[in-house]
């Protein structure tokens with residue numbers, strides 16, 4: 001965006017600053033015990049992670065007049081629709097900070113959308129020109145910090161494995177932080193190099209406690225994932241201050257629960273990719289974790305797998321363990337905890353209790369006393385069947401909360417198969433019958449089982465919003481079954497280059513791109529005709545850098561990568577000339593063990609799954625009856641589901657007279673004192689405002705592409721804004737590069 005009116009604007013900016021400093025000074029006098037929800041200074045709105053705005057200028061009476069206040073176009077979306085924006089922007093002192101499709105960090109005047117500066121991490125990286133797609137990364141938000149004097153103000157944010165500190169005054173790296181402006185999260189990992197996949201991505205922003213930034217990270221989903229240690233860094237210098245091993249080391253609490261005493265040396269993940277919340281007064285950080293690496297086979301990680309799939313309460317200053325609750329034992333279904341928990345005070349049995357609520361992919365809300373981890377409603381350990389896969393030892397029970405009521409359907413039968421048309425019904429019923437196991441928590445099998453809600457929830461990274469006045473939690477949910485089928489791992493013919501490539505494909509790629517390399521029709525692309533799109537060098541680059549949700553594969557030996565590329569490009573002849581290096585012959589490929597690459601734990605995994613398969617009919621609609629996406633209100637005091645409404649529509653189905661179906665959704669909601677729940681998230685690309693009491697849709701606006709992100713709300717000079725990133729780029733949507741702010745028109 002050009003700064004045409006810069007003189008006018010800078011005047012306006014100075015006035016805004018003066019005004020804001022007055023506001024700030026007067027704020028300082030107020031009591032610090034009551035949280036301030038008037039701004040949006042952190043990811044999820046506030047450190048208690050509740051996505052709540054106390055602004056009430058926009059309310060149920062006037063929301064119908066809401067209009068676009070400004071639009072910011074960063075201009076850096078990918079024309080092949082590979083980029084997304086999942087960022088929940090923050091607003092500090094009149095400036096909005098967020099990221100663009102290529103993870104550039106911007107500072108905008110939050111009232112006008114005019115750009116103050118932009119930081120481009122690609123300009124800092126000499127390899128960027130060769131592989132621009134390596135900057136198509138997921139960044140869900142940014143973190144602001146200033147010292148006690150209000151100086152040293154900076155934004156910390158993730159660019160792949162780096163966490164940059166950028167000076168808010170000029171948009172330049174803070175050179176006293178880490179390596180001249182960034183910390184490298186692949187460093188300081190307590191594990192022998194070469195024993196794990198170093199892929200790490202700083203997707204969800206860290207959280208500040210005093211002078212610390214506490215950071216989680218995304219890692220690989222495979223058995224060789226990097227350990228998901230939770231780390232705190234000095235926010236001023238970038239020095240490591242504490243770490244908490246989510247797979248305990250000898251002598252640490254929880255170590256005794258692992259039958260394999262070397263588990264901590266071999267296994268990884270149990271990471272926090274979803275963001276954390278902080279009880280600032282008590283100094284407790286709440287950390288939701290995902291499963292141990294190797295999502296669908298646990299024979300290499302026997303036991304309950306602490307502290308995977310757990311809500312952890314840690315001392316924010318030291319990283320010391322306080323309590324935990326494991327929401328899935330020995331996870332075999334990729335049931336990572338998908339969002340930061342919500343800290344809220346509830347009325348329970350007549351008493352006020354400071355609670356923490358954690359949503360899950362399977363549609364549960366787990367509710368605890370946040371001081372000690374005691375569940376507020378009973379959580380039953382229910383028995384589930386054994387695994388029929390030799391080598392697997394499924395955990396016999398799983399925790400099921402009696403209340404709050406789940407916010408997603410959790411099982412379905414033949415009566416729930418789509419009746420959109422007789423043909424679709426017949427086709428989907430036939431496919432339904434081929435899947436043997438229907439019950440949640442049935443262990444993965446060669447005879448297939450349903451994952452319902454799907455791998456992407458139920459609840460997902462958009463997280464929940466909570467109104468602190470009513471303790472009502474708002475959560476959107478996708479209701480789409482996915483099919484999980486296990487197969488024996490591919491054993492390629494190791495005497496041919498193609499065979500070696502095939503074996504490596506089976507080892508590293510099959511889970512996402514499928515056994516026939518066809519992908520899953522939506523989030524995971526087909527690689528069948530990849531040669532028409534990319535040459536060998538480009539694929540090698542992509543494997544080195546990753547792109548969006550495609551992880552990097554730095555751990556695969558160069559020669560194995562070349563064999564893989566040969567397999568993908570079908571050049572199965574004896575000699576393969578890659579542009580990047582010497583001709584690779586069959587012989588050299590088969591002798592090709594990288595001396596640094598030791599025995600990989602991946603070699604111990606006997607099965608793979610056949611890919612992330614959504615249950616969609618030929619025309620792309622879900623194979624079950626609607627709703628396919630919903631917005632829900634859950635009363636955390638009583639545990640009751642108050643309302644559930646469809647979220648999003650397929651206009652062509654609505655036009656046929658079919659009631660609104662809801663769609664798959666990504667990104668979350670926010671709730672306001674003005675009585676509204678704002679959410680985009682749906683596939684139809686609309687921004688919505690619902691009445692928080694009734695769930696009635698009061699207003700909607702068409703966005704240029706879907707807003708697969710969570711909105712933010714704040715007020716400047718008394719005017720309330722609601723901002724949403726429109727990045728599209730998922731589930732077949734076009735990519736976009738805009739942030740759009742809505743406000744009431746001036747008159």
Ligand code: HEC
Pocket residue numbers: 082083136221505508509510511512513523524525526527530533534539542543547548549550551553564568
């Ligand atoms: C965790 C899931 C996952 C795994 C494992 C994975 N990929 Fe991908 N891959 C993706 C996703 C998601 C994309 C799309 C990325 C995007 O949206 O930019 C992708 C894209 C690609 C593309 C580009 C396709 C296109 O049309 O632009 C290639 C090539 C590719 N992957 C190759 C591989 C190879 C080879 C492996 C194994 C070494 C592999 N992938 C493993 C998820 C995965």
